[in-house]
Amino acid sequence: MTLALNVFTVVCVVAGAIFFLAGTVGLLRFPDTLTRLHALTKADNLGLGLIMLGLLPHVDGPFGALKLVAVWVLVLVASASASQLIARSVRKDQ
Amino acid sequence: MREFLLCAAGFVLAMVALGLVRILRGPHNADRMMAAQLLGTGGIAVLLLAAGSGLPAAVDVALTLALLAAFASVAFVKSGKSSGSGE
Numbered sequence: 001m002t003l004a005l006n007v008f009t010v011v012c013v014v015a016g017a018i019f020f021l022a023g024t025v026g027l028l029r030f031p032d033t034l035t036r037l038h039a040l041t042k043a044d045n046l047g048l049g050l051i052m053l054g055l056l057p058h059v060d061g062p063f064g065a066l067k068l069v070a071v072w073v074l075v076l077v078a079s080a081s082a083s084q085l086i087a088r089s090v091r092k093d094q
Numbered sequence: 095m096r097e098f099l100l101c102a103a104g105f106v107l108a109m110v111a112l113g114l115v116r117i118l119r120g121p122h123n124a125d126r127m128m129a130a131q132l133l134g135t136g137g138i139a140v141l142l143l144a145a146g147s148g149l150p151a152a153v154d155v156a157l158t159l160a161l162l163a164a165f166a167s168v169a170f171v172k173s174g175k176s177s178g179s180g181e
Contacts, residue, residue, distance in 0.1 A: 006095055013102045013143070020106050020136060024113040027132060033122050040128050044135040051102070051139050055146040058095075064150070068142065071156050075138060078164030082131065085171040090124045 005057040012054025019047030033090050041083040045076055096147045103143035110136030127170045134163025 026039025052072045059065050113136070116129040141156035 009095065009146075010098060013099070016139070017102055017105050017109075020109045020139065023132065024109040027113050027116050027128060033124050033128075036116075036125060037128055040132055044132060047106075048135055048139050048142075051106075052142060055099075055142055058146045059150075064153070067153050067157070071138065071142065071153065071160055074157070074160045074164075075135060078160060078167075079131070079135065082164060082167030082171075086124050086127060086167060089171050090122065093122070093124075 009054045009057060012050050016047040016050030016052075016054065019043050019050060023047060034087060037083055037087055037090070041079050045079055048072060048075060099143045099147040103140045103147075106136050106139045106143070110140075123170075127167065131163060131167060134159060134166070138163075 020043070023040055023043035026043060027036050030036045030039050049072050052068050055068060056065050059068060110133055113132040114129050116132075117126045120126060137159050138156045141152045141159065145152040145156070
């Protein structure tokens with residue numbers, strides 16, 4: 001059982017790290033501001049979600065797990081609204 | 095498992111540091127803000143990985159960082175207006 005949980009953690013954390021890599025590559029290589037915003041806000045939040053998912057078996061108790069999920073949900077809500085605001089300010093400047 | 099989580103944290107930190115090149119390149123101020131946002135998200139991931147490898151209090155720090163990163167973006171959008179009023 002422990003081995004299965006460890007394998008689950010490794011798979012999820014590695015997948016999350018790959019999404020972080022994709023987000024950074026997108027931020028550095030995409031041609032204009034809006035496409036870079038697209039790369040950043042989607043890939044990184046998915047990467048964070050996968051890392052959070054991978055860490056869930058290692059926290060103690062349901063409240064610790066709830067806290068991890070709360071961090072991710074807060075990041076999702078915050079980043080979705082922040083990306084809308086940034087995109088609107090970019091469009092107004094153009 | 096602990097070593098693996100620390101290695102993953104180091105990798106994510108390296109990705110965030112690489113993303114900060116965008117602050118140097120610009121060209122728009124929003125691009126620089128996006129790199130700061132990447133620092134926020136990546137920092138939260140590193141803190142969660144640290145919490146998984148035996149430092150449970152780091153989750154609280156991650157929660158605070160998530161809140162501050164959101165405020166930073168809102169402050170950036172509002173600072174573009176001369177009156178500071180925003181939308």
